[in-house]
Amino acid sequence: MGIRGNNxxxxxxxxxxxxxxxxxxxxxxxxxxxxxxxNITHDMRSHLNVIISALQFIxxxxxxxxxxKRYMNIIKRNSYKILKLINNLIDTSRLENNYYKLEKxxxxxxxxxxxxxxxxxxxxxxxxxxxxxxxxxxxxIVSADPEAIDRIVMNxxxxxxxxxPMDSExxxxxxxxxxxxxxxxxxxxxxxSKEEQDKIFNRFYQCSNRSAKEYIxxxxxxDLTNYLVKAHGGNISINSRENEGAEFIVTIPRIxxxxxxxxxxxxxxxxxxxxxxxxxxxLSE
Numbered sequence: 001m002g003i004r005g006n007n008x009x010x011x012x013x014x015x016x017x018x019x020x021x022x023x024x025x026x027x028x029x030x031x032x033x034x035x036x037x038x039n040i041t042h043d044m045r046s047h048l049n050v051i052i053s054a055l056q057f058i059x060x061x062x063x064x065x066x067x068x069k070r071y072m073n074i075i076k077r078n079s080y081k082i083l084k085l086i087n088n089l090i091d092t093s094r095l096e097n098n099y100y101k102l103e104k105x106x107x108x109x110x111x112x113x114x115x116x117x118x119x120x121x122x123x124x125x126x127x128x129x130x131x132x133x134x135x136x137x138x139x140x141i142v143s144a145d146p147e148a149i150d151r152i153v154m155n156x157x158x159x160x161x162x163x164x165p166m167d168s169e170x171x172x173x174x175x176x177x178x179x180x181x182x183x184x185x186x187x188x189x190x191x192x193s194k195e196e197q198d199k200i201f202n203r204f205y206q207c208s209n210r211s212a213k214e215y216i217x218x219x220x221x222x223d224l225t226n227y228l229v230k231a232h233g234g235n236i237s238i239n240s241r242e243n244e245g246a247e248f249i250v251t252i253p254r255i256x257x258x259x260x261x262x263x264x265x266x267x268x269x270x271x272x273x274x275x276x277x278x279x280x281x282x283l284s285e
Contacts, residue, residue, distance in 0.1 A: 044085060047078040054078075080279035087276070088220040095227035102145040102231055106260050109142050109149065109181060110135050110174060116153050117172050119270055123278045124157075128167045131157070135174035142181060143257040148228045150270060154277040155221040156185040156248050161281060163189035163246075180234075181254050186247040192240040200238070201226040225250075 054071045061067075094100040117133045124131050153172075160170045168188045175182040192200060201222050229236045234252030 040085065040089070044082055047081045050078045051075050076275075077279050080276045084276045084279055085220065088224050092220065092224045092227060095224070095231060100227075100231065102148060104143045104145050104257065104260055106141055106143055106256065107146055108139050109144065110137055110140050110176075112146060112149065113153055113172070113174055113183065116150055116270060117157070119274055120154065120157050120161075120278070123274075123281045124161050124170065126281055127161065127164065129161060129164055130169045131172060132169055133172045133174075135176070137174070137176040140176050140181070140254070141256060143255050143260050144232060144252065145228075147273075148231065150273060151277075152225050152228050152250060153183065153185075154273065155225045156183075156250070158277050158281075159221065160185055160187040160189065160246075160248075161278075163187065165189065176254065179254055181252050183250040183252075184247055186245065188245040191242040191244045192238060192246050193242050197238045197240060201236070 051074075054074045058068070058071055091100060114133055114135070117131055121131050157170065157172070164170060164187045170188075171184070171186040173184040173186070175184065226236055229250050229252060232252040233255075234250060236251075237249050238246060239249065240246035
């Protein structure tokens with residue numbers, strides 16, 4: 001009876017310990033989500049306050065054409081920052097709940113990504129960062145969602161520019177084989193620790209070497225990027241060491257569907273996407 005009673009006590013204690021661990025885990029996850037919501041709210045409020053201040057200045061002061069251009073740019077840039085946050089949150093939620101539908105087209109992915117990199121260069125040059133694009137194929141027609149591919153490349157390059165030092169280089173390499181499209185974005189920034197690499201695609205996780213303000217943009221962006229890559233049947237990985245830069249590698253299947261329409265790789269549709277994605281990088285006037 002005594003032995004049986006001891007075993008019962010031990011089993012009961014194990015159940016209690018497991019329950020307490022689960023409760024603590026749920027509490028920690030809930031705290032992360034609450035902090036994330038607070039940071040998002042604070043960031044949006046900050047951008048709105050800047051817009052309101054600019055509008056009040058215009059309303060109550062005499063200003064010339066130069067002032068008008070300056071304050072309209074401030075309003076536009078902060079509006080795009082808010083729009084970027086909202087777009088990323090909505091699309092991440094839609095992908096998470098399987099409400100996001102890819103609009104696949106047959107396209108030359110080499111030409112498309114090269115064109116996107118060329119458009120982004122004006123933003124990288126604000127920090128005197130050189131974007132270096134290379135590919136092992138001159139042309140490759142695949143079936144993919146062009147807007148989603150653009151957002152993947154823009155998100156990765158936006159992060160790379162944000163966390164890279166002045167006067168450095170970012171390498172974009174497109175490696176295509178018989179089965180996969182591999183897109184690599186490699187920078188010479190702060191790098192990411194091994195511990196944080198496992199959590200960086202969770203928008204509720206905040207990296208220790210990045211401020212809350214930096215994280216809000218990059219955390220949501222990387223989470224969205226991960227979902228967009230998975231929606232194409234692919235995966236994303238990281239090669240990085242602290243203080244030695246980071247390399248993000250996107251791999252998606254090389255698929256061509258004959259019944260899908262093709263697209264024109266025009267840069268005109270990218271302009272607003274670029275302005276929204278790179279709204280936190282100030283262009284010289």
